[in-house]
Amino acid sequence: MVLEKSLDYGFKGYRVPIMPRASRSARGKASVTKKIGGCQKMFAFELLASVASQILQKNEDNVNPQEMARMNRESNGDCLKATGWGSINIDGSLAIVSQGVGGLLGEHERSRLGSCNKSFSDNCRNKLLRLDDSVGLETKCPALVSLDSSSERLSCGRALHRSSSKHVKYVNRDDDEKFSGCSQPSPLNASSSRPLCFGVQRIEEMVVSKPWKFAPELLKKDEFPANDVKTKPFFRSNKACHIRRRASYHSYFKRRKLFKQSSVSKFKAISICASTFPEKCRNGEDPAYPANIHRASVGVSSPASVLNSSWKTRESHVKLSVKSFKVPELFIEMPETATVDSLKRAVMEAAMTVLGGGLRVHVLLHGNKVPDDSKTLLQSGISQGDNMDTLGFMLEPNPIGDLTLKSDDPLFMLYPAANQPFTRYHANPSMDSIDGGDHSQTESCNGLKKNHDEDDTHLSHEVPAPESSKSLIVLPNMCTEALNMFPLDQRSQKTELTRRRIRRPFSVAEVEALVQAVEQLGTGRWRDVKHCAFDCAKHRTYVDLKDKWKTLVHTAQISPQQRRGEAVPQELLDRVLAVHSYWSPQKPKDK
DNA sequence: TTTAGGG
DNA sequence: CCCTAAA
Numbered sequence: 123m124v125l126e127k128s129l130d131y132g133f134k135g136y137r138v139p140i141m142p143r144a145s146r147s148a149r150g151k152a153s154v155t156k157k158i159g160g161c162q163k164m165f166a167f168e169l170l171a172s173v174a175s176q177i178l179q180k181n182e183d184n185v186n187p188q189e190m191a192r193m194n195r196e197s198n199g200d201c202l203k204a205t206g207w208g209s210i211n212i213d214g215s216l217a218i219v220s221q222g223v224g225g226l227l228g229e230h231e232r233s234r235l236g237s238c239n240k241s242f243s244d245n246c247r248n249k250l251l252r253l254d255d256s257v258g259l260e261t262k263c264p265a266l267v268s269l270d271s272s273s274e275r276l277s278c279g280r281a282l283h284r285s286s287s288k289h290v291k292y293v294n295r296d297d298d299e300k301f302s303g304c305s306q307p308s309p310l311n312a313s314s315s316r317p318l319c320f321g322v323q324r325i326e327e328m329v330v331s332k333p334w335k336f337a338p339e340l341l342k343k344d345e346f347p348a349n350d351v352k353t354k355p356f357f358r359s360n361k362a363c364h365i366r367r368r369a370s371y372h373s374y375f376k377r378r379k380l381f382k383q384s385s386v387s388k389f390k391a392i393s394i395c396a397s398t399f400p401e402k403c404r405n406g407e408d409p410a411y412p413a414n415i416h417r418a419s420v421g422v423s424s425p426a427s428v429l430n431s432s433w434k435t436r437e438s439h440v441k442l443s444v445k446s447f448k449v450p451e452l453f454i455e456m457p458e459t460a461t462v463d464s465l466k467r468a469v470m471e472a473a474m475t476v477l478g479g480g481l482r483v484h485v486l487l488h489g490n491k492v493p494d495d496s497k498t499l500l501q502s503g504i505s506q507g508d509n510m511d512t513l514g515f516m517l518e519p520n521p522i523g524d525l526t527l528k529s530d531d532p533l534f535m536l537y538p539a540a541n542q543p544f545t546r547y548h549a550n551p552s553m554d555s556i557d558g559g560d561h562s563q564t565e566s567c568n569g570l571k572k573n574h575d576e577d578d579t580h581l582s583h584e585v586p587a588p589e590s591s592k593s594l595i596v597l598p599n600m601c602t603e604a605l606n607m608f609p610l611d612q613r614s615q616k617t618e619l620t621r622r623r624i625r626r627p628f629s630v631a632e633v634e635a636l637v638q639a640v641e642q643l644g645t646g647r648w649r650d651v652k653h654c655a656f657d658c659a660k661h662r663t664y665v666d667l668k669d670k671w672k673t674l675v676h677t678a679q680i681s682p683q684q685r686r687g688e689a690v691p692q693e694l695l696d697r698v699l700a701v702h703s704y705w706s707p708q709k710p711k712d713k
Numbered sequence: 714t715t716t717a718g719g720g
Numbered sequence: 721c722c723c724t725a726a727a
Contacts, residue, residue: 622721622722623721623722624721625721626721646716646717647715647716648715648716648717649714649715649716664714664715664716665715665716665717665721665722666721668715668716668717668718669721669722672717672718
């Protein structure tokens, strides 16, 4: 449906935004990463990133656990921050293609569907889409990258794109048992002339600061000392709009880089197994993870050897080995008029979404979530070898770029995607749950409703979330044969930085909110408009709002016949014109 | 970082 | 939506 809509809008060629929105600001500049300052603790949620970085950095197999622990302490938990890359629409476990990913369908392509006797929608409904071996091999790249290095991530993301149409197939459910999973690298990949994935030439400091900006913890008022609160005249009486978080965001997440210029030509990859029935991914090995295992138990069912303390190191770091991930079931929904090729793309993008649309990480110890992300590994009992065998991870696709996770949820978003995916578990359209007083800023702007767009709802905590179908399960000691090494295609880095954001047409509700905000604030105060009316719509920047206003004014000035897209009520357009004329320079604004 | 405009 | 000069 999403796809259909995007096609209806006639947009093709947009690609999945690879960069988090925040990092777009750095686009075109030398670096999209930021150096982070020192941190005193290794946060639990950083653990996985650290793990992966360790994997990348170390190729040795002998390590002294005590030495690692010592180094961990001495390094103050220096670590790499994990980031993800952009997201596309995802429909919960039902992964949906984003609009025009890779330039999906055009009219001419759709017409070609007549040549196919199949009803693709029916087929898709009745079949499970599955990645073949080669895909499993491919997708491990971004997965690893997402945990380690933004630059690597980017390159891998593109590699995935380029090869997407070649490695996707769909199979009948009946054929499930024939699926061999990802354990065996396919000959195709093995012989591929193009280096599929990555090779970490360098691991830089990398945390993109902005994506963390909306981390749920930061939304707690306590997190913002009074001196962080600045006001503008307009907001002087409006507590909600006062908060300016930039400074505190920035400082809060400062971290020190750990691995600088650690030229690594070899490293281990995390393989991704994608299958409907994850337990089959292992070719008969102990599944350990029932297909519908409950979220709480996921990731700990087979905790053994998640930790690999056998690596050699010069520092007292905790060494963790995440040998493989499993990708949950993917569903694809396509219009019947879609081409086979587009279907392939859809599957690929679905997998991309699951893997790269943002991951939330659970750290589980003794089967329980580590409750406090702020604790050090040592404090959490992770840094010592005696607990290593009880440590597990659970990664799950980030359903939406959510910023209202319960603060007590130990769940951490590896990357809150700037472009929130659509999710099947979408929500309750009611805004009550959003504006229910969780955050002070939600009561802003004189009752101006915010966040009308369904896509903007932040309801992950309400999502029924059949987690089992959405989680990426960290499988220890799996798919070890896939721990291959891939050189990095550095050429892909640059282009990845300029990935265009996905198009997200404004809904009428959003337009109304915008108009209302501008009516109150006037034009030219887009940042305030943003904070008042779209504070929760992370994908709407003030520039977006400004642009939208611009187009609204234009739309209002043209004849209805010339207008495109979702019709905006004339009443709104009239208001637009009124406000525009009022604030336009021609008319002296003697407010 | 924001604003303002052109692309 | 992107890009970017200016502020």
